Amino acid sequence: MYDIRFPNLGIVLKNIKDGFTIFGFEIKFYGVIIALGFVLAFLAISKEAKRTGQSEDTYLDFMLWLIIPAILGARLYYIIFSWDSYFQKGKSFGKTLFDLIDIRSGGLAIYGGVIAGAIVAIVFAKKRKMKFSVLADTVTMGLLIGQIMGRWGNFFNREAFGDYTNSLFAMAIPTDYYVGKGTLTGMINSGIITSEMANHMQVYDGMQWITVHPTFLYESVWNLILLIVIIIYRKHKKFDGEIFLMYLWGYGMGRVWIEGLRSDSLMIPFINMKVSQLLAAICVLACSVLIVKKRMDTVKKQAPAGKKEQ
Template sequence: MHQLASIPSPSQGVWHLGPVPVRAYAIMIILGIVAAVWLGERRWAAKGGTPGVIVDVAVWAVPFGLVGGRLYHVITDYQRYFGEDGDPVRALEIWKGGLGIWGAVALGAVGAVIGCRRRGISVLALGDAVAPGIALAQAIGRWGNYWNQELYGRPLDAFWALKIDENHRPMLDGGPALDPKYADIATYHPTFLYESLWCVGVAVLVIWADRRYKLTHGRAFALYVAAYTVGRGWIEALRIDDAHHILGLRLNDWTSIVLFLGAVAYLYLARNSTGPENVGIPAEAASGGAGSVPGTAGTEAETKGGAEGEPGASDTAADAAGPADDEPVSAAEDAQDADELEAGPEAAARAEDAPADVPEDAAGPEAETEPESKADSETEAEPEAAPETKADDQTKADDQTKAGGGTKAERAAEEDGTAELTRPAKGEPIPDGK
């Protein structure tokens, strides 16, 4: 079969840097792991988890996943390595391809559980975070099959068909002779490309569904498994490489069916799981920074300086602020505060300079500018005053008594030097003069 257009296969998949071989298959696996960790870190941070957790867990999950993927491949194709013409040493030649995704996910999950337990976080929450990253890693890793010219599909006569070199076409019973059915056929279904594109779509689907429906508690990971197995089922049906068949279906088809049903069942059973997830303590909270944990700022302010019995910041602020507006204050305290404010230090000084017959609280602004007291001025002005009635005299006497000037007898006694004997002590009631 000769095609006018097709996807060419690479001429080689390994390069040598001196004695060190650099294999394209290994590069694709490494790039897939990097992409999965990068996307997983971003999604884990969006969940509120501590940065760096995905890398720490990957230290456990990746080696376990590589071993699991190789074990799955060797077990399902054991005749290649432990059959009559098999070579068990070839089971260790992982660079030549042969990683089963189901073994990689299963044993990689064991490594992830160990990593999560060491960090004290939920493995389900982590699975949701890395699910689209795993799909993206598969999309990149499938290009390793392209470089190795392996795992292609049935013959195809189309412009997107993949051209396979003669030494990579299907062998008869494992080789070394070519299978006569495919000896003259050069183009086949590029199943690596189908699965790569499908995995990209699965990653996009999981990210969209997670944002739209808030998939938590392992549901995002279950959606990834369900969506991937659907694509793997029809892609597996196109492949012509050797595989075990059960009831007419390839082993990987049965595996996909079982995992699809399990994933759908989990999505249904966990449909109402919306509670909080254990994603660990954020880095700023673990360092004890102010405001990192809600409610800790006030506690720190109250306890500052409290180790040696000193008042905390909140106590000092409360003392400076004084009593609250709504704190009840007695009328006596109000009157005392008013007298103290009204008197002040200046009023006390003026009271000392004022004449003895004028009480301290009667000194006003006039006392500062007039050399004589108001009471003395009124005494000197009495002979010139107009005649007054008896009622007016009584009213004037009362006014003078209220103003603190005292009666005429008291003023006369004061002029004779006997004021100290007749003037009432401070705090005693003043005689009304009647």
């Protein structure tokens, strides 16, 4: 029930639970990983602030400003586009409230956290009389580290996966896991477990398994590659804000592709479109224009006066 397989790689991960209990209180790995992600993100941000001659204390203050709004933004984004899952006819107020605040079992959307974080950053930069573009560049690597870590919370929760595949990196999950959580019927009815998955069930250890794209892994690896590119390039940036724009562009490119594979995407009501895929595409287009424009402006500023007049 708690095993996870990568059958085409010959990998079997035994007894991968989604949490542990201390003194009768259940602690989810999802929450532990998010907390660890914040810590590692701050360490990276602090180091980048020191490298660029900024105060590390300033960014400690920023992280303290950021934590709660980022989590609230990520949760609110998820709830808005999963409204029917939380507000159901006949459901008690207490149960609805519990489900709304229960983030230990998942339900945080990265784009919601980024949007909330950007708003906090704008306010913080204005209050501290900093350039928002400098602050954004400084926190970008920490943001990516947090996202890389956060996707492994999805792994432990067996969520954020794609449709059926038999590719090299296909991941198999026993349906008994969802039966034990009481979520199997809901996942089938909502289309998260698709007909393709149902038609290609595999049997291991006497249990039925769905075989899916591990999109959490794809995104984590994509973000790791993007992080490496940014680490290499950041010393050669052409203008303040370029690193943050590169992040939005690179992450958006990957999300457009990866979101297209997912079966649990948040949808825009009435138009049947994946909201994060659309937002990612908008980010790619907007950042492409901004990067080109800012680079052209930088070249013009650096050109000799005589050349400007020609």
